[in-house]
Amino acid sequence: MSEVKKYFLRFGIALLIALPFLLITGRETLRIFLYKITMCAVGVALAELIWAAFFKPVYGATENLDEVGRISVLIFRGLLYIGILLGLMLGL
Numbered sequence: 574m575s576e577v578k579k580y581f582l583r584f585g586i587a588l589l590i591a592l593p594f595l596l597i598t599g600r601e602t603l604r605i606f607l608y609k610i611t612m613c614a615v616g617v618a619l620a621e622l623i624w625a626a627f628f629k630p631v632y633g634a635t636e637n638l639d640e641v642g643r644i645s646v647l648i649f650r651g652l653l654y655i656g657i658l659l660g661l662m663l664g665l
Contacts, residue, residue, distance in 0.1 A: 609662060616658040623657070624650060 595603045632638070632646050 612661045613658060616661040617654070619661070620654045620657045624653065628653075 591606075595606055628650070635643050635646055638646060
């Protein structure tokens with residue numbers, strides 16, 4: 574239950590603050606906002622699928638790697654996530 578509370582405090586309060594301003598600016602702005610949120614969720618799901626299907630079998634579990642290997646793999650994974658998210662958020 575504490576995880577739900579943590580994510581609500583991170584994202585829920587910011588959304589509650591931003592939502593009235595989006596409603597004031599019009600329906601089109603709210604539609605674009607919801608579209609971008611959806612693209613972000615699709616991007617995270619797509620990045621997880623790509624990681625699990627193509628890269629995880631090669632690298633294995635990150636817990637089994639040494640310190641330098643773990644840092645390298647996690648940096649690469651972060652760059653993969655950033656690339657996919659930016660591509661979906663800006664390109665579509």
